[in-house]
Amino acid sequence: MEQATDQTGATQYLTFTLDDEVFALDIGKVREVLDYTTVTKVPQTPDFMRGVINLRGNVVPVVDMRLKFAINATENTVNTCIIIVEVAVDGEVTILGAMADSVQEVLDLEPDQIEPPPRIGTKMRTDFISGMGKRDEQFIMILDIDRIFSGEELAAVQGENIAAAANE
Template structure:
């Protein structure tokens, strides 16, 4: 009898990641659920002079000033009407080395999606209304595709400031 105990290690199975699906200009987009702090209903936005065109202004979130980014404008989809389903998806991003809360204006939030590695395709070189460099990939669920946004690229300081046209990192 051998005293050596063999521990079997199961092959690491990639777990599905969770994404929050939301609608914008008639298309489905999604953001990693771990990046989202909360979802709130639309509240009045205070306009701030000299902000980039995609930054609508700021909202008061329990005493904190939170900038609001119009995703439709950022993605070149044009202005969107405010409806009863319009909401802010509050995400956390790194800006100038600090964790910063940003509100993303969405037409509506739909569902939490479980997408495994086999459910995600690389972003196509063409054919989407959103600029490809803002996409992490295409999530496949049943017969539809969901555009998975890359928040680090979409909401980087260079991207947000680049909208002003004074710095060179823009959209």
């Protein structure tokens, strides 16, 4: 996995919010950020799967990150956006839209500003958190986008339902 680093060893991250929490994605995984647009619902997909959008002629599945992380759903605001990301699962790259409450900034974090993810017993999955960034007094959860979705979930997201919706 390539990370965007500068000469000092810092890695660039795109930060975004869900509820009151700040999350970050390696900028190398981010293609672009879109204003929220109409999402076409797809029947028989998981709750977190909001539907699909047309991105320059391509069907792109959109995932509500709040629902994926079991954070209460909320009304969309003027700041709601869709972060277009590349997710690698089983050697295949999939383009996904990740719905976020708002995008904050691109942030450089040095290796010494990142701690390993917390160990929280065995009940909570934290393997999709690649680290905890620290800036001032704020913690930023750095996500490993490739580990957030299982192969089965992505297969459901990429499945026949979406192909059928694209043909409507």
